[in-house]
Amino acid sequence: MDSPDAAESLPQASASRTAQIRRLDALAAPVRGRLRVAGGCTVVAGWLLVPQAALIALLVQRGFVEGAEPTTLVPALLALVAVGVARAALLLGARRNADRASTELRAGLRRTLAGRLLGRGAPWLRRQRSGGLSELAATHVDALDGYFGGYLLARLEVSMVPLAYLVVAFLVEPVVGVLLLVTMPLAPVFMMLVGRGAQAASQGQLRALSRMGGHFADRLRGLGLIRVYGRGEAELAGIGDAAEGLRERSLKVLRIAFLSSAVLEFFASVSVALIALYLGMSYLGMMDLRGGAALTLGTGLFLLLLAPEFYAPMRRLAAHYHDRASALAALEEIEHALADDVEPAPSLAERPESPARSTPAVTDTSTAAPAVSLQHISVRHAGAARDALSAVSLDIAPGEFVALAGGSGSGKSTLLEAVAGWLPLREGRIEIAPHDARIGYAPQRPYLFHGSIADNLRIARPDADDAALHAAAEAAQVMRFTARLPDGLDTVIGERGFGLSGGEARRIALARLFLRNPALALLDEPTAFLDPDTERAVLDALAMFARGRTLIVATHSDAALATAGRVVTLDASGGLR
Numbered sequence: 102m103d104s105p106d107a108a109e110s111l112p113q114a115s116a117s118r119t120a121q122i123r124r125l126d127a128l129a130a131p132v133r134g135r136l137r138v139a140g141g142c143t144v145v146a147g148w149l150l151v152p153q154a155a156l157i158a159l160l161v162q163r164g165f166v167e168g169a170e171p172t173t174l175v176p177a178l179l180a181l182v183a184v185g186v187a188r189a190a191l192l193l194g195a196r197r198n199a200d201r202a203s204t205e206l207r208a209g210l211r212r213t214l215a216g217r218l219l220g221r222g223a224p225w226l227r228r229q230r231s232g233g234l235s236e237l238a239a240t241h242v243d244a245l246d247g248y249f250g251g252y253l254l255a256r257l258e259v260s261m262v263p264l265a266y267l268v269v270a271f272l273v274e275p276v277v278g279v280l281l282l283v284t285m286p287l288a289p290v291f292m293m294l295v296g297r298g299a300q301a302a303s304q305g306q307l308r309a310l311s312r313m314g315g316h317f318a319d320r321l322r323g324l325g326l327i328r329v330y331g332r333g334e335a336e337l338a339g340i341g342d343a344a345e346g347l348r349e350r351s352l353k354v355l356r357i358a359f360l361s362s363a364v365l366e367f368f369a370s371v372s373v374a375l376i377a378l379y380l381g382m383s384y385l386g387m388m389d390l391r392g393g394a395a396l397t398l399g400t401g402l403f404l405l406l407l408a409p410e411f412y413a414p415m416r417r418l419a420a421h422y423h424d425r426a427s428a429l430a431a432l433e434e435i436e437h438a439l440a441d442d443v444e445p446a447p448s449l450a451e452r453p454e455s456p457a458r459s460t461p462a463v464t465d466t467s468t469a470a471p472a473v474s475l476q477h478i479s480v481r482h483a484g485a486a487r488d489a490l491s492a493v494s495l496d497i498a499p500g501e502f503v504a505l506a507g508g509s510g511s512g513k514s515t516l517l518e519a520v521a522g523w524l525p526l527r528e529g530r531i532e533i534a535p536h537d538a539r540i541g542y543a544p545q546r547p548y549l550f551h552g553s554i555a556d557n558l559r560i561a562r563p564d565a566d567d568a569a570l571h572a573a574a575e576a577a578q579v580m581r582f583t584a585r586l587p588d589g590l591d592t593v594i595g596e597r598g599f600g601l602s603g604g605e606a607r608r609i610a611l612a613r614l615f616l617r618n619p620a621l622a623l624l625d626e627p628t629a630f631l632d633p634d635t636e637r638a639v640l641d642a643l644a645m646f647a648r649g650r651t652l653i654v655a656t657h658s659d660a661a662l663a664t665a666g667r668v669v670t671l672d673a674s675g676g677l678r
């Protein structure tokens with residue numbers, strides 16, 4: 102902190118913090134109405150405490166000190182019940198609205214996050230750790246709950262309610278008003294000091310949580326491999342270390358949270374004790390700051406009821422203060438994920454007649470078989486030293502069935518992914534005419550999520566009816582293996598398709614493609630790992646499916662090559678032979 106740089110960076114840090122808080126508050130725009138209702142209910146409930154305390158004090162004064170007839174107290178008693186009920190209803194309304202606002206806000210943010218992340222396309226997603234992404238969408242987004250569901254209300258309450266109590270206290274007993282006024286700034290000053298450390302600690306904790314989530318999910322996925330290679334103990338130690346790091350960081354956040362609440366509790370208790378002391382000494386005649394005017398029991402009771410409530414909103418704010426720190430930390434992580442820092446795919450930018458797309462766009466609707474023209478394209482994978490495709494030119498006529506042949510690593514999958522719009526081109530261009538042709542892609546390693554086989558098929562067309570689903574599954578020879586499963590198409594399979602063979606997973610990908618009903622179908626080794634009999638059936642289905650569509654199929658299979666209308670061979674250097 103002693104360097105001039107550090108001194109200069111303080112105002113900068115607080116300016117960026119203010120900007121961050123503004124951005125955080127801006128997230129609440131869609132649920133602003135609900136938050137306002139919640140805030141209004143909280144403030145009015147706080148104000149109603151004044152008549153509530155006054156009525157209690159009045160009843161005690163009249164009933165016990167002045168010995169009034171019980172029947173004369175009935176109206177005040179009824180009023181007390183009415184105020185109590187109104188406060189309870191208002192507080193309930195506040196809680197409900199705040200909770201609903203927070204839930205809606207988080208759901209919206211998750212939708213945005215999912216859309217943005219998916220928009221970056223398959224190659225980007227494939228490089229991410231799904232554990233980390235799910236932490237982002239789950240834990241980080243949930244970290245905003247405390248802020249919107251708690252902190253914001255507490256902040257509004259602090260700005261509107263204690264001030265009203267202060268005015269009332271001054272009107273009733275100025276000495277108590279002065280005592281409250283003097284002790285009032287302690288809370289915000291202390292919270293400001295604590296808040297600085299809290300955000301950094303929360304950020305550290307969220308990052309550790311994210312790392313831990315990613316680490317754990319990766320290890321779970323590779324559990325089989327870990328066992329086979331006898332890496333169990335070492336991995337266990339790694340997970341132990343990650344968990345220990347998280348524990349330390351979580352304790353740091355908790356320490357700060359507990360410390361701030363404990364200090365506030367202390368100040369609040371001391372202040373209330375001071376007021377009680379003053380009132381007690383006044384009653385005993387040991388202190389007279391009222392110029393001889395007597396202090397009634399009712400007045401004293403009223404002030405004693407009000408005093409702890411004066412600090413209550415500040416204590417609530419302190420309890421939620423680390424929520425703000427967590428929310429700011431989470432916002433930073435979320436903004437980082439939402440930032441458009443991925444380079445735009447040049448292949449898309451250079452297709453003037455084609456709308457930019459990083460995955461086969463669902464909005465593409467043209468069903469006419471398109472022509473595909475690759476003009477001198479070169480593609481290099483991120484981080485690779487050489488081009489996977491170099492200067493490839495290829496013209497495919499509408500309705501043509503082209504097989505891509507070539508050795509392993511010659512670039513067949515890369516070519517399919519480039520045509521699908523998943524990969525940026527280093528040079529050249531790809532024209533698909535009509536440009537809005539619906540594209541379907543069955544990759545080599547299809548992604549199967551946890552759910553039934555039918556669910557896994559329906560992601561290609563969520564509104565597909567059972568008949569369409571069965572027809573697609575039948576054609577792709579999925580029914581051959583589901584017939585043996587206990588629940589048929591409703592059999593549940595795991596993430597990454599645990600429980601299905603490679604050939605079965607590919608047939609699901611093929612059925613998805615059939616269901617999508619694309620005009621341009623890109624298939625990556627659809628018949629790998631199939632026995633000759635099943636391969637024949639799949640190829641027959643494919644030949645039928647090819648009618649009226651353009652097909653590009655990467656394959657090593659002679660039978661598949663024979664089915665195609667034309668064979669294009671890629672050489673080892675990623676060029677056309």
Ligand SMILES: Nc1ncnc2c1ncn2[C@@H]1O[C@H](COP(=O)(O)OP(=O)(O)OP(=O)(O)O)[C@@H](O)[C@H]1O
Nearest residue numbers: 482483485489507508509510511512513514515516
């Ligand atoms: N994500 C990636 N990052 C870096 N290099 C990659 C990536 N994907 C593929 N490659 C490389 O690009 C080249 C072409 O790979 P590609 O998967 O397109 O070949 P392929 O002809 O489909 O092979 P196969 O017949 O084995 O499926 C290979 O040298 C491969 O190692």
